[in-house]
Amino acid sequence: MTNIAVLVKQVPDTNARIVISDDRVDLSAVKMVMSPYDEFAVETALQHREASGGEVTAITVGGASADKVLKDAKAIGVDHIVRIDCDSYLDSNSLQSMISSVISEIGAEVVYCGKAAADTGAGSTGPGIAERLGWASVSNIISATFSDIISVVAPVQGGNARISVSLPAVISCDKGNVKVRKPNVKGIMQAKKAQVDVKSASPSSSSISIISHSLPPSKPAGKTYEGGAAAAEVAQLLRDEANVI
Amino acid sequence: MSQTIVIAEIAKGAIHPTTAELVTAANALGSAPIVIVPCTDSTIADAAGSIQGISKVIALKSDIFAEYDASGWATAIDAVAPSGIIITSANPQSKDLAARLAARRNISVVQDVVAIEGGNLVSPIYSGKAMQTVSLAGDAAVSVRANIFAASPQGASADVSVVDATGDMATAVEEFLARASTRLDVAEANIIISGGRGMGSPDNFSHLEKIADTIGAAVGASRAAVDTWEPISHAMQVGQTGKTVNPNLYIAVGISGAIQHLAGMRSSKYIVAINKDADAPIFQHADYGIVATWEEALPVLQASLSAMMN
Numbered sequence A: 001m002t003n004i005a006v007l008v009k010q011v012p013d014t015n016a017r018i019v020i021s022d023d024r025v026d027l028s029a030v031k032m033v034m035s036p037y038d039e040f041a042v043e044t045a046l047q048h049r050e051a052s053g054g055e056v057t058a059i060t061v062g063g064a065s066a067d068k069v070l071k072d073a074k075a076i077g078v079d080h081i082v083r084i085d086c087d088s089y090l091d092s093n094s095l096q097s098m099i100s101s102v103i104s105e106i107g108a109e110v111v112y113c114g115k116a117a118a119d120t121g122a123g124s125t126g127p128g129i130a131e132r133l134g135w136a137s138v139s140n141i142i143s144a145t146f147s148d149i150i151s152v153v154a155p156v157q158g159g160n161a162r163i164s165v166s167l168p169a170v171i172s173c174d175k176g177n178v179k180v181r182k183p184n185v186k187g188i189m190q191a192k193k194a195q196v197d198v199k200s201a202s203p204s205s206s207s208i209s210i211i212s213h214s215l216p217p218s219k220p221a222g223k224t225y226e227g228g229a230a231a232a233e234v235a236q237l238l239r240d241e242a243n244v245i
Numbered sequence B: 001m002s003q004t005i006v007i008a009e010i011a012k013g014a015i016h017p018t019t020a021e022l023v024t025a026a027n028a029l030g031s032a033p034i035v036i037v038p039c040t041d042s043t044i045a046d047a048a049g050s051i052q053g054i055s056k057v058i059a060l061k062s063d064i065f066a067e068y069d070a071s072g073w074a075t076a077i078d079a080v081a082p083s084g085i086i087i088t089s090a091n092p093q094s095k096d097l098a099a100r101l102a103a104r105r106n107i108s109v110v111q112d113v114v115a116i117e118g119g120n121l122v123s124p125i126y127s128g129k130a131m132q133t134v135s136l137a138g139d140a141a142v143s144v145r146a147n148i149f150a151a152s153p154q155g156a157s158a159d160v161s162v163v164d165a166t167g168d169m170a171t172a173v174e175e176f177l178a179r180a181s182t183r184l185d186v187a188e189a190n191i192i193i194s195g196g197r198g199m200g201s202p203d204n205f206s207h208l209e210k211i212a213d214t215i216g217a218a219v220g221a222s223r224a225a226v227d228t229w230e231p232i233s234h235a236m237q238v239g240q241t242g243k244t245v246n247p248n249l250y251i252a253v254g255i256s257g258a259i260q261h262l263a264g265m266r267s268s269k270y271i272v273a274i275n276k277d278a279d280a281p282i283f284q285h286a287d288y289g290i291v292a293t294w295e296e297a298l299p300v301l302q303a304s305l306s307a308m309m310n
Helices: A036-052 A064-076 A092-106 A125-133 A185-193 A228-240 B018-029 B042-049 B070-080 B092-104 B202-215 B223-228 B259-265 B281-285 B294-309
Strands: A002-007 A010-012 A019-021 A024-026 A032-034 A054-062 A080-085 A110-114 A136-141 A143-146 A150-156 A159-165 A169-173 A197-200 A208-214 A223-226 B004-007 B034-039 B056-061 B085-089 B108-113 B115-117 B120-125 B130-136 B140-144 B160-164 B171-177 B191-195 B218-221 B249-253 B270-275 B288-291
Touching: A002 A036, A002 A092, A010 A064, A024 A208, A032 A036, A032 A064, A036 A054, A036 A064, A036 A110, A036 A143, A036 A169, A054 A064, A054 A092, A064 A080, A064 A185, A080 A092, A092 A125, A092 B092, A092 B108, A110 A125, A125 A136, A125 A169, A125 B070, A125 B092, A136 A150, A136 A159, A136 B070, A136 B092, A136 B171, A150 A169, A150 B171, A223 A228, A228 B270, A228 B288, A228 B294, B004 B018, B004 B092, B018 B085, B018 B115, B018 B140, B034 B042, B034 B070, B042 B056, B042 B160, B056 B070, B070 B092, B085 B092, B092 B108, B092 B140, B108 B130, B191 B202, B202 B218, B202 B294, B218 B223, B249 B259, B249 B294, B259 B281, B270 B281, B270 B294, B281 B288
Parallel strands: A002 A054, A002 A110, A054 A080, A080 A197, A110 A169, A136 A169, A223 B288, B004 B034, B004 B085, B034 B056, B056 B160, B085 B140, B108 B140, B191 B218, B191 B249, B249 B270, B270 B288
Antiparallel strands: A010 A032, A019 A024, A143 A150, A150 A159, A159 B171, A208 B130, B108 B120, B115 B120, B120 B130
C-alpha cells in the first residue's frame, strides 16, 4: 500500500494565442487545460497504485477556478483531490514551500509531477520539493516499473539509463511510452460529485517580482526565394553571411 | 555587487564551451564569479581557469559526479558554494540542479534566462509565446540558455583549488540503455533539420538524414509528423510538448509553422524554411525562406552543402 500524490496544474491550452495587455499576460479569453505533462504524471501515479495498492491524491495550487483540473484528474481515477488555496503570483520558493508542507501533512511517500508546466516551462517544482522534503528525485522519466523500489528510464548524458529510486521520492514525467487513459462516464459522474479538499498554506516571502510580460521581439523580415534551385544560394548564405555552416 | 557562482557545464569529461557563456552572464549580474567544476578528475578544471572574468576555480572532486544524482550533487555543491547568485546552464540536468540548489537554500530559482537587462532577468514563458522580465532582490539560482550570451574569452590564469566532496547518492543507475537511434539528439545539436507532415511519408525523412549527416545536424520533427507516423519518435519532436531548442541553425522542411511548433524553435539563431505553400506561417519567422517542394529543394541543398564540406 503506497500513499501516492500527483501534482497537477491548470495552464492555457497549448494551441492558444497569448495576449498581453498592460504589461501582463491576459488569459481571460483562453481555454484552460491540465498541463500536458501532468497527464503522464497522473497516468504513472495510477499505474503505481495498480501495482502496489494504496491511494492517489491529486494536488493543485490556485483559486476556485483551478478545481476543474482536479475534477479532470478525479474523472481519470485519482482517489482524493486537494487544492491549496492561493490566487496570487508565487515565486518558486513560496510555491514549493506550500506544496511540501501539504505533502507532509497528507503523508505521501511518492510524488509524481509533469517534467515542466506548459506555462512557465521551468521544471523547478519537482526537484525543488524533493530537496525541501529531503527526498530523492529523478526528472524527465519516460517509463516506470514498480516494486519495493521504483525503476525508471530517464535521460542521462549520451542516452537513456534505467535508474532505481528508493522511496520517498519525487518523480517528474516526460511523454515517453505511456498511453494516457481517458475518463469514462462513471468517472465523470463521480468527479462531478467529488468534494475538493481546500487547504490553506501561507506563502513565504518572495525575492522575485515580475516587472513585465511582453511579446517576443519579432524578427526582421528574412529573404524569400521561389523555387528549389534557390537552395544553392541559401546554402552559400548560410556559410558566408550567417557563418553557421 | 552580488557574489556569483557559476556551476561549470561538463560534457564528455571536459568543460563544455557553454561555461564561458555562463561567466558572461555572471558578470552581468554581479562580480566576477567563482567557477565550481563538479568532477571525478580534477585536472579537467584547469581549462576553466583560462576563462577571463572569473575570480577563482574550485575543482569539486568526488565519485558521485560520475553520474547525475540530484540530491547528492546539490548537497556536495551547496557545501562549497558561498552564498550569492548561482548560475547554471539551462539543459534539463542543470535546470534540475539549479532547482535543487535553490530549494536547499530557501531562495528562488529563475530558469531559461535569455537576456539580462539592467540586472533584471528575461526568460520565455508559454514556450516562448511571451517573455517575462523579473527583478531579483537577494540571492537566487539562475539557469541560462546556451547560444545567447557571448562566451567570455580565453587567456586568463585563475587559481584552481581542489576540494574533495562527499555526498550520498539517492538514486542508482542500473544500466545504460542502447539508443533506439544512433543519431544526434535535437537537444544537443547546433544544427537541426526538421520535417513535418509535408514530407509526405516517414520514409522521406531519409532525405533529411542525408543532409544531417553532411553537416553534422540532428533530425527533428513537428508534432503533426510524430502523431501521424509511428516511426517518427517523440524524442525527435520539437515544440511545446516536445523539446525546446535554440540551435545556431534550424531548417524546417514541410512544416507549416503551427504556434505549437514555433514555440519550440523560434529562438534559433538562424531559421531556414522550405515549404511549397508561400502563405505558411513559418516564413514569417525564417531568415531564409524557399517556396518550393522538398523534392525540388532538398537535392539542391544536399549537393551545395556537400560541395562546401569537401
